[in-house]
Amino acid sequence: MVTITRWLDVEVGTGDVGLNTLPANLALLDLQNDNEFKLVVGDLGRGDEGPKLKVFKGAMQTADMLLPDLPLAIAGFYANEVVPRSTPLIAVAFSSCVYIYRNMKPFFKYYLPSIELSTLEMDVWNQLADPNNHSTEALTIISETLKTIPDKILSMQSRNFLSLTPDEQLEYLEQKSETPTWKPPEIVCLTTLKLSSVERYSASCLVVGTEDGDVIVLDPQTLTQLSQAKLSSVKKTPYQMVATGLYNVDYRITVATREKSVCILKRDWTEGRLLFSTQDHIIAIEVVTSDNSIMVICTDNTMSCYTRKGKKMWCVTLEHRPVAMTTVPVMHLGVTLIGVALASGHVHLYEGKARVDTIFVRDVVSVMKFGRLGQEEHVLIIVSGSGNLMLKILKRTADFNSHSAGVEMSPSVAAGQKPWLIPKKSKLFLEQSMRERENALSMHETFQFELNKLRLLTAKTLLDAHAKSENSVGAGAMELLRLTAEVEGLGPVFRITLMVENTSSDKAVIGLAILFHVHTANYKVTKPYIKIPLLSPGGKLKFPTKIEEVFEDNINPDVFFRPVTGEGGERSLVKILLLKEERRTPVLAAIVQMPPTDPLMLPFDKLQAAGGFQEGTEWDVGGK
Amino acid sequence: MGLLDKLSAWLGGGRAELTVLVLGLDNSGKSTMLNALRPPELRAQHVMPTVSHQQDRFQSGGVSFSAWDVSGAPRHRALWERHYRAAHAVIFVVDAADHLRLVVAREELELMLAHPDMFGRRAPLLVFANKSDAPHALAPMLVAAALGLEKISDRPWHVCASSALSGAGLADGVAWLAAQLRDAHVPKRN
Ligand SMILES: Nc1nc2c(ncn2[C@@H]2O[C@H](COP(=O)(O)OP(=O)(O)O)[C@@H](O)[C@H]2O)c(=O)[nH]1
Numbered sequence: 144m145v146t147i148t149r150w151l152d153v154e155v156g157t158g159d160v161g162l163n164t165l166p167a168n169l170a171l172l173d174l175q176n177d178n179e180f181k182l183v184v185g186d187l188g189r190g191d192e193g194p195k196l197k198v199f200k201g202a203m204q205t206a207d208m209l210l211p212d213l214p215l216a217i218a219g220f221y222a223n224e225v226v227p228r229s230t231p232l233i234a235v236a237f238s239s240c241v242y243i244y245r246n247m248k249p250f251f252k253y254y255l256p257s258i259e260l261s262t263l264e265m266d267v268w269n270q271l272a273d274p275n276n277h278s279t280e281a282l283t284i285i286s287e288t289l290k291t292i293p294d295k296i297l298s299m300q301s302r303n304f305l306s307l308t309p310d311e312q313l314e315y316l317e318q319k320s321e322t323p324t325w326k327p328p329e330i331v332c333l334t335t336l337k338l339s340s341v342e343r344y345s346a347s348c349l350v351v352g353t354e355d356g357d358v359i360v361l362d363p364q365t366l367t368q369l370s371q372a373k374l375s376s377v378k379k380t381p382y383q384m385v386a387t388g389l390y391n392v393d394y395r396i397t398v399a400t401r402e403k404s405v406c407i408l409k410r411d412w413t414e415g416r417l418l419f420s421t422q423d424h425i426i427a428i429e430v431v432t433s434d435n436s437i438m439v440i441c442t443d444n445t446m447s448c449y450t451r452k453g454k455k456m457w458c459v460t461l462e463h464r465p466v467a468m469t470t471v472p473v474m475h476l477g478v479t480l481i482g483v484a485l486a487s488g489h490v491h492l493y494e495g496k497a498r499v500d501t502i503f504v505r506d507v508v509s510v511m512k513f514g515r516l517g518q519e520e521h522v523l524i525i526v527s528g529s530g531n532l533m534l535k536i537l538k539r540t541a542d543f544n545s546h547s548a549g550v551e552m553s554p555s556v557a558a559g560q561k562p563w564l565i566p567k568k569s570k571l572f573l574e575q576s577m578r579e580r581e582n583a584l585s586m587h588e589t590f591q592f593e594l595n596k597l598r599l600l601t602a603k604t605l606l607d608a609h610a611k612s613e614n615s616v617g618a619g620a621m622e623l624l625r626l627t628a629e630v631e632g633l634g635p636v637f638r639i640t641l642m643v644e645n646t647s648s649d650k651a652v653i654g655l656a657i658l659f660h661v662h663t664a665n666y667k668v669t670k671p672y673i674k675i676p677l678l679s680p681g682g683k684l685k686f687p688t689k690i691e692e693v694f695e696d697n698i699n700p701d702v703f704f705r706p707v708t709g710e711g712g713e714r715s716l717v718k719i720l721l722l723k724e725e726r727r728t729p730v731l732a733a734i735v736q737m738p739p740t741d742p743l744m745l746p747f748d749k750l751q752a753a754g755g756f757q758e759g760t761e762w763d764v765g766g767k
Numbered sequence: 768m769g770l771l772d773k774l775s776a777w778l779g780g781g782r783a784e785l786t787v788l789v790l791g792l793d794n795s796g797k798s799t800m801l802n803a804l805r806p807p808e809l810r811a812q813h814v815m816p817t818v819s820h821q822q823d824r825f826q827s828g829g830v831s832f833s834a835w836d837v838s839g840a841p842r843h844r845a846l847w848e849r850h851y852r853a854a855h856a857v858i859f860v861v862d863a864a865d866h867l868r869l870v871v872a873r874e875e876l877e878l879m880l881a882h883p884d885m886f887g888r889r890a891p892l893l894v895f896a897n898k899s900d901a902p903h904a905l906a907p908m909l910v911a912a913a914l915g916l917e918k919i920s921d922r923p924w925h926v927c928a929s930s931a932l933s934g935a936g937l938a939d940g941v942a943w944l945a946a947q948l949r950d951a952h953v954p955k956r957n
Contacts, residue, residue, distance in 0.1 A: 151870040154913070178794075201867030203903070517867040518794055536871055540844075540878070
């Protein structure tokens with residue numbers, strides 16, 4: 144099945160761009176603050192050409208700048224949320240420091256804290272440097288001291304030393320000239336983490352992963368360390384990091400390591416945890432923000448999906464070696480696809496594990512990124528192995544439902560993968576949550592105050608009802624009595640059937656009576672007072688009573704509409720009281736709302752007497 | 768005298784009722800252009816960009832102009848597509864300095880011309896290669912090539928450079944449009 148392509152190819156100028164870069168060296172930024180997103184590339188350079196930071200407007204290079212060293216990763220971020228917006232900063236990571244550029248000029252340098260060796264460890268190394276100790280016996284003793292130092296603070300050097308055989312250790316010491324005093328920290332990856340708002344232009348922290356397995360979070364404004372955590376209790380080297388969430392609220396840093404595993408670091412953790420291990424080396428990792436599920440592509444030609452808890456959901460085998468991966472969020476469709484570039488020159492797009500699109504790019508992809516470029520929200524940026532820049536814009540009419548792609552998708556996948564369209568946290572929401580945090584105490588007090596007022600009101604009303612005997616359930620010794628009423632008939636004569644029930648299992652009641660309380664102008668009750676004989680335990684007695692609606696001589700024609708409006712008003716209320724001898728207040732009370740008399744049953748003669756009502760015309764009541 | 772008054776004068780004193788659709792991607796300069804076309808007393812001091820899919824319209828001398836962003840999800844397309852049937856002419860505004868999105872503009876133009884309510888009608892098409900004053904703006908001929916205008920054979924078309932901010936080039940385009948519309952819609956006198 145031939146499908147029309149969903150992508151528009153952007154004509155790229157004939158000039159050779161010659162990019163040589165890494166996945167982490169691409170950033171899409173609104174550099175000039177004009178809503179025109181630029182592509183910023185940390186270029187490693189080729190041959191004589193040194194490393195550079197290059198800026199592209201669309202496919203056209205508009206600026207470049209020499210870098211002092213090979214860039215390991217770049218990231219763009221906002222330091223604050225001032226209005227009007229300031230321009231974004233660019234962070235470029237070099238071996239052990241991060242340079243921050245503002246308006247393409249270096250503006251700040253952050254150096255990783257160098258790690259001093261512990262005194263004990265330094266002591267050991269001083270002893271090891273002494274040639275007198277260069278014998279197998281002496282080494283074993285010294286090694287023992289080294290082994291007593293906890294693994295966590297032990298330098299890489301010491302750990303490597305311990306793993307050698309005594310002979311190798313000797314050889315190592317002979318070759319070594321100076322004793323180490325500190326470990327040089329090395330950056331391996333860099334990413335950003337939004338500080339307190341998910342909006343596009345909100346401030347972000349820098350997150351730095353080091354060779355020693357530390358993850359350091361830097362304050363966006365002061366660029367000082369906010370927190371530092373070890374990735375894992377056993378030594379792991381981060382390789383790629385994805386930070387999701389907000390630093391001030393809750394966040395997850397998902398880290399792919401070189402040790403075929405993925406670790407997770409959360410807010411307030413001093414040490415990360417192993418989330419899952421993979422069969423083979425990880426090539427790339429992505430996190431789908433909607434549900435924090437984790438995608439990894441591995442050197443065994445697989446792409447797998449894990450839940451945020453680290454449970455493997457599925458795994459697909461790819462036709463060729465995967466080389467790059469990117470998330471492809473398509474907002475207006477509410478889907479996040481995963482793009483995987485293969486060594487065969489194809490880029491496959493997956494929704495869940497179903498392949499929904501294939502793009503052939505003719506060249507091997509080296510780096511791939513999807514995001515906003517220029518004014519266009521959905522641009523796939525590909526840097527090919529030969530250094531070319533390819534831009535593909537997703538057509539606005541494109542959809543990825545399985546039908547149009549001719550790929551069968553199991554319904555469970557379709558249902559499970561559809562991300563929810565959770566609205567962004569608005570400014571209003573954030574301000575409200577801020578207010579709630581600040582005024583928690585007074586809010587709680589107000590709430591408690593209102594709650595108590597409500598309780599008081601309830602109690603008062605109950606007391607009131609009790610005092611006026613409007614309760615339909617008895618209290619005290621009479622608790623076991625029930626009074627219910629049923630109304631039958633179309634009117635004007637109705638039958639009210641009263642049921643008095645004694646739910647007690649051992650006590651009988653005597654001396655009860657029923658009293659109807661009606662306005663004589665509205666209703667006429669045949670037997671307004673009924674004496675009830677002894678009610679045995681569990682006994683139930685029925686008292687049918689006739690009650691007739693009384694009409695005055697001049698009927699207001701509104702009565703016709705009572706069944707329509709459903710309104711009988713005050714006058715249709717009948718109060719039924721259950722009395723007990725020698726008690727001054729009723730035991731129970733039931734209020735019955737009488738249904739309005741059916742218009743067809745209205746006393747016709749009285750209507751006609753209503754002089755003001757349509758004189759001369761026959762009022763045809765029964766005719767319809 | 769606003770440009771439009773001239774247009775209606777050319778058309779013969781505003782006797783015809785004509786509808787002109789102004790289409791283009793967001794940020795191509797449609798609102799700015801409509802503002803420049805307006806009679807001076809109707810002009811706004813600050814032009815707000817056409818907020819997605821919202822239209823900007825005004826009427827003068829028997830000619831009504833309405834502008835639409837052609838962008839967004841398929842379900843929004845009906846918003847402007849329903850006006851195709853009534854349109855006597857289309858002005859398509861392209862940001863000549865936005866090289867990246869020329870392909871998007873081309874795609875939208877092709878979709879528009881292939882629409883059942885547009886296809887095969889002789890409604891003239893005027894393309895403004897707008898923002899000609901901006902750095903790196905492409906010449907109108909290059910814009911025409913990038914949009915594939917040479918393939919259009921079912922209707923008269925014309926491309927001209929414009930700067931909606933300064934108003935340069937607008938009169939040119941409008942004059943061409945007026946000539947086309949007069950030939951097609953105004954009954955020849957005598
Ligand atoms: N340099 C330049 N900028 C323009 C021109 N026309 C419009 N603009 C700018 O382009 C932006 C978008 O214009 P607008 O009319 O709102 O576009 P719309 O979304 O198509 O209505 C505004 O900032 C205008 O100032 C032009 O001819 N030259």
